[in-house]
Amino acid sequence: MQQRENNKSETSTSKGKPTELMQAKALNRLLWPVRKYVIGGCLLALVGSAVGLAPYIAIAEIARMIYSLEEVSRQSIWSWVAVGICGATLRLVFLFFSSQLGHTADAEILYNIRVRLVQRLGAIPLGWFRQNGSGAIKKVMTTDLEEMHQLIAHALREMIGALTVVLVGVSYLWTVNSLMTLLSISVLSVMYISFKIAMRSATTHMNRLLVAEGKISASAVEYADGITVVKTFGVGGRLLARFDAAIKEYAKAMQVWVSETKYSSAIARLFASEATLLGVIVIAGILLINRGILPVAEFLPFLIVGIGLPTSLVPAVHGSQGLRKGRLSASNIENILTQDIIPEGNYPKDPEEYAVAFHNVSFGYSNQQYAVQDISFRCPQGTVTALVGPSGSGKSTLAHLIPRFYDVGKGNITIGGIDIRQMTSEKLLGSMSLVFQDVVLLRDTVRENIRVANPKASEQDIISAAKAAYIHEVIKRLPQGYDTVLGTASSGLSGGERQRLTIARAILSNAPIVVLDEATASLDPDNEILVQLALSSLVKNKTVIMIAHRLYTVTNADQIIVLQTGKIVEHGTHQQLLNNRSLYFSMWQAQQIK
Numbered sequence: 001m002q003q004r005e006n007n008k009s010e011t012s013t014s015k016g017k018p019t020e021l022m023q024a025k026a027l028n029r030l031l032w033p034v035r036k037y038v039i040g041g042c043l044l045a046l047v048g049s050a051v052g053l054a055p056y057i058a059i060a061e062i063a064r065m066i067y068s069l070e071e072v073s074r075q076s077i078w079s080w081v082a083v084g085i086c087g088a089t090l091r092l093v094f095l096f097f098s099s100q101l102g103h104t105a106d107a108e109i110l111y112n113i114r115v116r117l118v119q120r121l122g123a124i125p126l127g128w129f130r131q132n133g134s135g136a137i138k139k140v141m142t143t144d145l146e147e148m149h150q151l152i153a154h155a156l157r158e159m160i161g162a163l164t165v166v167l168v169g170v171s172y173l174w175t176v177n178s179l180m181t182l183l184s185i186s187v188l189s190v191m192y193i194s195f196k197i198a199m200r201s202a203t204t205h206m207n208r209l210l211v212a213e214g215k216i217s218a219s220a221v222e223y224a225d226g227i228t229v230v231k232t233f234g235v236g237g238r239l240l241a242r243f244d245a246a247i248k249e250y251a252k253a254m255q256v257w258v259s260e261t262k263y264s265s266a267i268a269r270l271f272a273s274e275a276t277l278l279g280v281i282v283i284a285g286i287l288l289i290n291r292g293i294l295p296v297a298e299f300l301p302f303l304i305v306g307i308g309l310p311t312s313l314v315p316a317v318h319g320s321q322g323l324r325k326g327r328l329s330a331s332n333i334e335n336i337l338t339q340d341i342i343p344e345g346n347y348p349k350d351p352e353e354y355a356v357a358f359h360n361v362s363f364g365y366s367n368q369q370y371a372v373q374d375i376s377f378r379c380p381q382g383t384v385t386a387l388v389g390p391s392g393s394g395k396s397t398l399a400h401l402i403p404r405f406y407d408v409g410k411g412n413i414t415i416g417g418i419d420i421r422q423m424t425s426e427k428l429l430g431s432m433s434l435v436f437q438d439v440v441l442l443r444d445t446v447r448e449n450i451r452v453a454n455p456k457a458s459e460q461d462i463i464s465a466a467k468a469a470y471i472h473e474v475i476k477r478l479p480q481g482y483d484t485v486l487g488t489a490s491s492g493l494s495g496g497e498r499q500r501l502t503i504a505r506a507i508l509s510n511a512p513i514v515v516l517d518e519a520t521a522s523l524d525p526d527n528e529i530l531v532q533l534a535l536s537s538l539v540k541n542k543t544v545i546m547i548a549h550r551l552y553t554v555t556n557a558d559q560i561i562v563l564q565t566g567k568i569v570e571h572g573t574h575q576q577l578l579n580n581r582s583l584y585f586s587m588w589q590a591q592q593i594k
Helices: 002-006 008-012 020-052 054-067 074-123 126-176 178-198 202-225 227-233 236-271 274-290 296-304 306-337 395-401 425-430 446-451 459-468 472-476 495-509 525-538 574-580 583-593
Strands: 356-363 372-379 384-388 410-415 432-436 513-517 543-547 559-564 567-572
Touching: 020 054, 020 074, 020 126, 020 306, 054 074, 054 126, 054 296, 074 126, 074 306, 126 178, 126 202, 126 296, 126 306, 178 236, 178 274, 178 296, 178 306, 202 236, 202 306, 236 274, 274 296, 274 306, 296 306, 356 395, 372 395, 372 410, 372 543, 372 559, 372 567, 384 395, 395 513, 395 543, 425 432, 432 495, 432 525, 446 459, 446 495, 459 472, 459 495, 495 525, 559 574, 559 583, 567 574, 567 583, 574 583
Parallel strands: 384 543, 384 559, 432 513, 513 543
Antiparallel strands: 356 372, 356 410, 559 567
């Protein structure tokens, strides 16, 4: 599977819009692991649908025998009755096992795809998420996977079964009367041609609809995520305007498609009706019977078998639409599965000590401009380095480069003299504790939220980490203590308490490097004091890189790096920088006045 994922053909889902051929290849690659189940299910559906016509053919043949001028034996009638019963029974058996194989393939491949998607998303650089947003991921993980489910579990087998019924039915009717069969086929041909005309640009329109649907999802997520800001500042109208614009764009795309296909679709529906075919058969049959061209006995099978052909074609039409949607969804899924991941070195190395150093590092979120440029400094093991500067100066960018959330554009970052690109992701991330301003807690128990940093930690280790983070007493007051499940509202934990919970997690990991990104920026004074006490437990004897807006929190740092517009403008201790009377001095003075 990995070999298929890495070959050149898989890169066919390029940045441009995928063609139908590219979508088909993407679908084939995704279904390859369960091809035996899929093929087996389709073959059983084919046989089941074929034998499923036996009862109708049996009735038609019995009617022919009764209305024929020849003498009919009772044995012949009962033979056809037996054929009909056997056909109906076998149809149920074959379709049952066909459904079992289809749903087995569906469950197996969707599990496989979900696991691969999660693994891939975990290895994709954060820049991709910034560009695509959560709406695109939500669509792939829900809508596209649902379309794949419909295709694998239902559409493919239904389409093949429907086409089989039509082919077997037409073949049988041809043996009865070729002229009447040609008339029946002509009606079905008009329906097919009208449908093809209606669907001639379906891929283009579906792509446009899916883009609009993605915008709807993104704007809905934006509104839900920003509901606090909406209620506080009353900007709901602006966000709803984006949602409304996305809805209108979707409606306009649908209107354009409907306008283009309204006549051809109407004709297709008209000729797909049993009443239309029945009318043609009855009128043509009466005329031919009156002229002595068509015996009554040959007319009856067309009333019994022939008028059911349009009904059989409807699943084939729906199945073809499901196939088209499934191909497009497979292309969207593969687009994520083939996204570039942060590469790891061919010969991984482990550092022997944990000094962190930047060597002429430059990085930009886009090709137009660097966010940080020519950054060089060293953080000796066991020291505290503070990164300060105005908003947008590049502090958080540097913090995100250390764990390789992004890869540097130029230069390199080393830990213990080893380029971090030569370390495995597991070793790199295992060597550091990350505490950011935006707290992320899992929808799990308090215990597991702390234990995630060290799955092998004992109960006592977890409690000790919680005590060191000054959160143990708070946890004990929760309804189920350490077994309390943290929901979306984190079970009533305040911002400072949630931050201390993440610090307990970091303490439990006991990593030699600690990266703090404005961990106390949005806290009230009381919570800030407790968080600072928790941080003091976390950073003991560690290599610490901390970002702070409040300069009084970094006065004891071993060194302070002052950034402005992505470059280092000052470097020294607190007192040295004050003596320089430059940017740091101005920032310090401004905060003292406040």
